[in-house]
Amino acid sequence: MATPEGSLSKDDDESNVDTAISSNQGSGAAASQNQPDISTNTSTLAKDDDILQDTLADHTAVEDNSKAEKPVLYSTENFKIRIGNIHPRSAHSQIKQKLTSLKLKPKKIKKMDKCDWAFATFCCEEDRQNAMKVLEGLQWRGKTLYVKKAEAATDPLLNRKRRADESDDAGVAKQQKVKLTADEYREKLLSKTCPLWNMSYDDQLKHKEDKIKNILSSLKQEMMKAYKDSKLPKSEYPNTDYKDLLLPIKPSPQTDGYRNKCEFTVGRHPISDEVTVGYRLGEYREGTVAVLEPTHSPNTSQAMKDVASSFQDFVRQSAYAPFDPVSQQGHWVWLLVRETTLGGLMVMPTFVGEGLSQEELEGVKSNILKYYTEGDGKSFSVTSLYISISPRQKKSETETPPPVHLYGDETIEEQLLGLKFQISPSAFFQVNKEGAEVLYSAISEFAGLTDDSSTVLDVCCGTGTIGMLLASHAKKVVGIELVPQAVSDAEKNAKLNGVENISFKCGRAESVLPELMNSMRSEEPVAIVDPPRAGLNREVLSSLRKSPSLTKLVYVSCEPRSALKNFVELMRPPSKRWRGDPFKLVKLLPVDMFPFSQQCELVLLFEREPPTSQDSG
16 A cells, blocks of 8 residues: 655655644554555544544643633644745645754644645644754745744634533524434444445446546646646647546455454444444544444445454443543543454554553453453454553654554464565555455556566555565566665565565665666666655656656556646656656556545556667766
């Protein structure tokens, strides 16, 4: 899967939205590549590349009754700054990279298109003060930056409650307090977790094809604008009828219960207020913390539903309550469940341990172990059992300890197109195994490796799945990945499968690529890029484009609308900013990896003429 950007792992969000680091990001880390997942709110179906952030978000602000007019603030944004006079064309990824290069530790960043300012939030006051000291007066991209403290965003849930109370006093809020029926809540949950739940599968495929066609219309407009700006004569404009290059969408072989990974929230039912393990009705920022059982979710297997229901029984009998993101009280947060077609079943609850003694924490671990080895949970034959002890508030990116292995194997194993992959709690693996086989087969076909003399460059390789699947048709494969744990997983899986002609480089793609591409000047590498949702950053695109030996590039996009700018940058006419001959879009193939969701993978093949001997110098 991918969580994208040339230098970002796929866990990262789109470039112009908050990229808050979740309290358990080690687990998406592999997210090792953020893949498109079901388009749901962070607390409904956890993004595979994203771990549920809202549930553990440190909303610790307390209502001050003496100042009822003052909004309650998110504590996740208590250490926030506004950076002014930024170059308007600076992308979110560039800002993040700059702050990281300065040894700053932003927890999340927000930058809107064409604005000359951005917000950055830090984990503590010390980090914020350090950032203000470093950034004030800094010269960057021809601009002198200035910095000031910024107010936290208001807490949506507590302010919503306050407004409702105030409206009650005025006698006009009864309608706001009317609870929905069970059927209405069910439909609300389905609309959040499976927005296409009421469409036939054929209609879903048509809907997704139409979305791709709309994106291609936008691509045509952007390309015409790029060529018009270049002042080239119209006779040199390329063919921009990209819809003619679109192949029929590939359906998912499995539509119901296809998810092999789910993260269930532990919370309260909106009607009965009983402890419930399932999917949240929406995001905290929408004012929603209620949870419904996954009974009617079509993308969740019955086995997953049964594990969630059994854990619900366990928590109801537990001495500890669910974690409440409003009051910051309670302990049980969520339940990770992963299963494989080879019989592997991994279970990992997350538990807030603050306020408990070591002896009490050991008791929690012991109870979980007994439940799945001797109690009612034994019937599930769990092969890998963990527990994650998490802090109530994450004050640094390294504070959350690794999960504790309680029982069974440390990994579960899955087979994909003849290769085996070991999956740890945090490792990235496609949530739709059968759909992944369709996707990877399409990538292999687009790459067109006809003999073993080719070199494959796997950019944003995550755990190396694509590279390993192509290795048997190539002379060598080189994978580039930012996340160290993902690289470690990739190396282990390569060894497991006896793939010896693959190597991995850990680092930012924009830092690794120039030297790597220079070493391949005498070769004709094929590049596979499978970035996070926002796409590759400009430095990565620039490195690829100005490498004359690179004549074929397969782009795998989990969010084509967000990656549209990348497609333009690959194909636009040469300029001072974009050196190297432009690529030409040859064909596109949509692959449905996520039935019932809005998401659809898009595989694109870009090619260009090889350089003449004079060009290659």
